[in-house]
Structures are given as C-alpha cells and as structure tokens.
Amino acid sequence: MVEDPAARALLYDRYAGALYNMVLQLVPVKHRANEVIVKVFNWAFHHIGTFHSSGYQTLFAWLMRKAREFAIKEVVPESALTGTELIKQEEGILQRFYLVLPTDQQQVFRLSYFKGLSIATIARLLALPEEQINDILGDAMRSFRQFLKDTWN
C-alpha cells in the first residue's frame, strides 16, 4: 500500500468524504478535523496489513474506528470553542441518533462516544454505579441498532 500511489489515492478518494463527515461530528473544528484525516490515512497506509486481523469486515468501519481514536485526542472543551470555528456539529448520523435518545441515554452516549470517557469515569462523573451506566449504554446501543435498521436497512 505504501509503495503504490494509485492504491493510496483510491483509498483516500473512496473514504475521505464519509470519514470526514464522521470526524466532524466528534471534532467540530475544521483545522483539527483536517489533522485527524491526515493522521488516519497516514496510519492506514502503514497498517493496512492489520485490517484482516482487526475483526472488522469493512475497510470503512476499520478506518472509522481509528478516526474516532485520533479524534478523541483532538477533542477540545466545548467552553473553548467560539461560534466561528464550530461547523456541522448538529449534522451527521450519530448526532441525529443522539438527538432522538432519552435524556439519560443521551448523557451517557455523549460522554462515551463523543468524549471517549470510560464507563468508570462516566459513573464517577454522574455519581451512578458502573452497572447502571453499562445498562444505559446497552439500551442506547439497542436503540442504535434499531435506528440503523429503520433508516438504512
């Protein structure tokens, strides 16, 4: 992959738009989202050999997982954002899904997916037992399954 410029360009051209959409939902600041995209593809070109052992069935899901990992590191506190640099935060499949969730699931899903916090940290933040957080996240995932099925089956 690293040696083949055509393959690299093909991978980028096929997935960059879809991935950028997902990244902007996590990092609504354009220049930071751009950095995430550069990192993801640079990583992918060097680690394409690990795709088959990753457990993912599609390249998109494999790339999306890594993009989220990089994006979480780029996440800035919401209080530090100004109106001009925020873009498209309210759009995208995961943002739309987030908006249809009940309040408790919204809170846990936001902290878990968008902020990348662990179950233990969320439990501490919300002053709830970890089991309860696990249950709420489980409910959110069941809702997500239904959401995907209803919209893109």
Place this chain on the structure above:
Amino acid sequence: MELKFYIESGIIESFVLGLASEAEVEELQHMRRLYPELNTEVEFVERRLERAAFDEPVLPPAEIRDRVLQKIRWDHNSGGHFGDNNSNYTFINIQPKDGDHITVHRWWKIFFIIFFIMSKVFLFLAIFYYLKYRQSQEQRSDLLPAHYQQEQVQSRSL
C-alpha cells in the same frame, strides 16, 4: 434463540463504534468463532453505517488530499530511497558529508536558549548580591570606630 438475543443486545453496534470493553470484544470474537453467522451480522451493521456515512459525505479541503499523499511519499523516501520510479521529483541531498557537522534534535535549541538566559540571570544576581555585600561591609566599617569610641568613653568614666 440465545444468539438472536445476543445480537439484539446491541453488542455488535457497540463493537463497531469502538465502545465495547476489552472483555466484551473478547466475548464477541469468541462468539464469532462459535457462530460464524455472526460475521454476516457484523458486516450488515458495518454496511448500514457505511451507507449512512456515504449518503452525506463531506469532502475535506483539497490541500488535505495533497498532504496525505505527499506525506506518505516523504515518509517512504526518508527510508533511504531517494526518488521513486513513479515520482516526477528529483531529491538532492544537500547535507555536507565532511564529518565536521553534526545534526541535533530541535529541543537542543530551546535548551541552549534557556541555558543562555538563565546564565545571564544568575550573572546579574551574582553581581547584584556582590555589590550589596560590599555596600553592607562599608557601612559596617563606618560604624565600627564610633562604636569603639563610645565603649572607650564609658570605660574611662567608670
């Protein structure tokens, strides 16, 4: 029935989004080995998500494409192969090879600047405290004779 319940629990969606814990991922991989049909279900979920993202793509700025493809070219070339067969660029190594030059990390620059500033600060403090010390010594020597005179007057009167 048990498998259907497992699938409906949302564990696959959790895995695909990267929210599953290590234990849950291990359990899912174990279940995939036991029930290969789970792989099809994982693919369904990934395809749905992929379709959703492809339905509303947002193209990154054009310069990002250049950066991504350029960066990997540089990374590849820095491995010792200057120029590749498909490249239109000619790389010229302008680093001198006479053995009189060394290459150091950029942090050394910051280190030397801090070191230089600190040395100036300490030099200033050293001069300042030396002058202050001299001044106090002079004040003491001015005071001492008067003190002795006073002691002598007192001893005579006794």
